[in-house]
Amino acid sequence: MSELIQELNEFAAEIRLETLCIIASFGNGHIGGCMSIADALAVLYGDVMNYDPADPKKKERDWCVLSKGHAGPALYAALGLKGYFPVESAYHLNEFNSRFPSHTDRTLTPGVDLTTGSLGQGISEAAGAALGNRLQGIGSYVYVFVGDGEADEGEVWEAAQFAAHYKLDHLIALIDANGRQLDGTVDEVMSHGKGLHAKFEAFGWNVIEVADGNNTAEIRDALRKAKQTSGSPTALILHTVKGKGVSIVEASGVHSAKPNQEEWKIMLEEAERKLADVRGRKGGIE
Amino acid sequence: MYTLAAPNKTDNRQNCDAYQDAMIELMKENPGIVHIDCDLMNCIHTERLKNAFPDRVFNAGIAEENAMGVACGMAATGLLPFVHTFGVFASRRILDQAYLSSGLSRLPVHVIGSDPGITAAFNGATHMTYEDCGIYMTIPNAVVLDPADYAQTYALTKKLADVQELSYMRLIRRAFKPVYEDGSDFEIGKGVLLKQGTDAVIIASGIMVCNALEAQSKLQGEGISASVIDMHTWRPLDEELVLREAVRTGCAVTAENHQVDCGLGSIVANLLIEKNPVPLERIGNHCRYGKAGPQDLLEKDYQMTAGDIVAAVHKAIARKQG
Ligand SMILES: Cc1ncc(C[n+]2csc(CCOP(=O)(O)OP(=O)(O)O)c2C)c(N)n1
Numbered sequence: 268m269s270e271l272i273q274e275l276n277e278f279a280a281e282i283r284l285e286t287l288c289i290i291a292s293f294g295n296g297h298i299g300g301c302m303s304i305a306d307a308l309a310v311l312y313g314d315v316m317n318y319d320p321a322d323p324k325k326k327e328r329d330w331c332v333l334s335k336g337h338a339g340p341a342l343y344a345a346l347g348l349k350g351y352f353p354v355e356s357a358y359h360l361n362e363f364n365s366r367f368p369s370h371t372d373r374t375l376t377p378g379v380d381l382t383t384g385s386l387g388q389g390i391s392e393a394a395g396a397a398l399g400n401r402l403q404g405i406g407s408y409v410y411v412f413v414g415d416g417e418a419d420e421g422e423v424w425e426a427a428q429f430a431a432h433y434k435l436d437h438l439i440a441l442i443d444a445n446g447r448q449l450d451g452t453v454d455e456v457m458s459h460g461k462g463l464h465a466k467f468e469a470f471g472w473n474v475i476e477v478a479d480g481n482n483t484a485e486i487r488d489a490l491r492k493a494k495q496t497s498g499s500p501t502a503l504i505l506h507t508v509k510g511k512g513v514s515i516v517e518a519s520g521v522h523s524a525k526p527n528q529e530e531w532k533i534m535l536e537e538a539e540r541k542l543a544d545v546r547g548r549k550g551g552i553e
Numbered sequence: 554m555y556t557l558a559a560p561n562k563t564d565n566r567q568n569c570d571a572y573q574d575a576m577i578e579l580m581k582e583n584p585g586i587v588h589i590d591c592d593l594m595n596c597i598h599t600e601r602l603k604n605a606f607p608d609r610v611f612n613a614g615i616a617e618e619n620a621m622g623v624a625c626g627m628a629a630t631g632l633l634p635f636v637h638t639f640g641v642f643a644s645r646r647i648l649d650q651a652y653l654s655s656g657l658s659r660l661p662v663h664v665i666g667s668d669p670g671i672t673a674a675f676n677g678a679t680h681m682t683y684e685d686c687g688i689y690m691t692i693p694n695a696v697v698l699d700p701a702d703y704a705q706t707y708a709l710t711k712k713l714a715d716v717q718e719l720s721y722m723r724l725i726r727r728a729f730k731p732v733y734e735d736g737s738d739f740e741i742g743k744g745v746l747l748k749q750g751t752d753a754v755i756i757a758s759g760i761m762v763c764n765a766l767e768a769q770s771k772l773q774g775e776g777i778s779a780s781v782i783d784m785h786t787w788r789p790l791d792e793e794l795v796l797r798e799a800v801r802t803g804c805a806v807t808a809e810n811h812q813v814d815c816g817l818g819s820i821v822a823n824l825l826i827e828k829n830p831v832p833l834e835r836i837g838n839h840c841r842y843g844k845a846g847p848q849d850l851l852e853k854d855y856q857m858t859a860g861d862i863v864a865a866v867h868k869a870i871a872r873k874q875g
Contacts, residue, residue, distance in 0.1 A: 293675070361677065361845040361846070363846035363850045363854075368678065369676065370676075370677055370678075372678060384677070384680060385642065385679055386615050387615070416614070419592070419614035420616055448592050448615065449592045449595060449596075450593070456612050457612065457613070457616070522595070
């Protein structure tokens with residue numbers, strides 16, 4: 268394993284642990300939907316994205332938009348670990364007057380590029396940001412996380428047709444295909460016909476499958492390919508696991524987890540252990 | 554007829570179950586009633602309905618506009634659809650479908666918007682609606698309801714079976730303060746005069762009815778006698794009751810879990826200014842966005858407590874005296 272991948276895996280494990288700490292500060296939340304994107308966030312903030320924590324609104328930055336805005340805590344973990352703010356300051360999730368609501372809000376949190384929470388809206392906003400940057404000669408990329416349940420929304424497909432029509436090749440959508448939404452599995456609640464791959468392709472997007480969407484090396488390769496694409500936006504179909512790394516949530520698959528104290532203890536210990544394991548691999552054990 | 558609950562009564566049920574209780578009975582009685590949800594069945598216990606009527610409960614996924622349009626099409630075939638999502642999406646997101654495919658088309662669909670105003674609490678700004686009822690008030694024939702508690706949610710849901718127009722009803726999802734005992738009955742379009750006083754009238758709806766009653770009792774302790782109206786129906790508004798009490802007492806205070814500039818406060822203001830101007834004070838959200846927090850702190854922050862109502866009554870009475 269390359270040193271970089273080792274680093275990214277360590278960062279992903281840190282994001283998982285910090286995400287749990289942030290959600291634990293409130294007591295319950297969208298653990299599943301945060302954990303499924305932790306690895307992709309690690310690759311973006313650990314390697315791929317261009318950003319400056321000291322200047323979060325810098326014009327020549329890459330953008331990261333959580334169209335599935337309920338995964339806020341995972342983004343706060345990544346931003347905090349990268350120095351946008353002390354990560355502990357996010358241990359006030361949803362508190363009165365807190366700068367860290369469950370759903371991302373650009374007016375509250377440094378590093379949050381766009382406000383989301385009403386599913387479907389973030390991908391349109393992201394397309395607008397990509398177009399706006401291009402119009403101003405800024406070569407930044409806009410990365411947007413979209414849920415596979417969220418993809419029920421008509422707006423996702425309105426954005427998809429717009430982005431392809433305007434050849435927004437600096438828009439890269441990371442589709443979190445964890446197979447679950449709020450009321451159950453995507454196949455039970457609202458299935459996607461021939462699948463999200465076929466749908467995005469039909470809408471004129473370049474589509475890349477990431478067989479293991481929780482594997483940093485695979486995600487990184489896919490993102491590199493996406494950035495080599497010109498003339499169309501790219502969708503990465505990340506086949507992920509809702510709750511990845513947190514056994515209790517992986518098993519239950521619930522959307523909004525309300526763990527009891529005992530379960531919190533188990534989950535936090537598991538995340539700490541996994542972080543220690545990844546760190547232990549450093550120095551070429553593998 | 555209704556029975557008031559004891560002032561400090563608590564109730565551990567979740568308010569959304571009142572909707573389910575009523576719907577299970579309605580769907581038993583009327584085979585034309587269907588329920589459509591938008592990936593939020595788990596949030597209001599719709600699995601109860603789904604288990605009882607697997608063929609007449611549909612999940613449209615996270616696609617509210619389509620859910621509303623589909624409901625309108627079903628209504629055109631003679632069915633009576635109920636559609637549920639969070640209040641934010643049930644109003645802002647599907648306004649055009651509600652307006653045109655249901656309202657203008659005269660096709661009855663009953664829209665249920667959960668987590669109104671501060672009851673969205675920790676779900677925060679993006680999920681907190683203070684304008685949902687106001688949005689439905691812009692649709693000429695929409696019936697608009699803001700029930701106070703379990704008993705009233707149950708009773709009004711049952712009454713919707715006879716409403717052949719578009720309607721919007723708010724649904725408190727979880728905890729609630731009981732105002733009424735179970736078995737209380739209410740008529741759509743008829744306000745409830747809960748207390749009759751001489752010095753001012755407090756007109757409240759939804760979670761604010763409880764606060765209005767508390768304010769009335771505090772005022773009584775100060776020797777001020779206030780009427781309290783539960784105005785669970787915003788449209789059709791019980792104009793006669795508002796005017797009668799406003800004329801009798803000489804000043805009014807409205808109290809709502811909503812923006813006053815597009816809510817109960819403005820509906821009552823419009824009526825009074827046209828028919829019988831009296832001093833009016835309005836309690837509710839004054840042009841602010843939502844934010845995350847516990848409901849009790851939000852109530853204080855948006856100045857919606859019983860104490861705020863008391864202060865507003867003092868102000869209204871002072872203005873009356875010149
Ligand atoms: C427009 C809109 N409708 C409904 C919701 C409520 N909601 C929040 S998350 C969610 C399920 C999301 O599923 P998915 O996009 O697959 O996210 P993930 O499973 O990755 O967490 C729902 C229905 C919302 N936030 N916005």
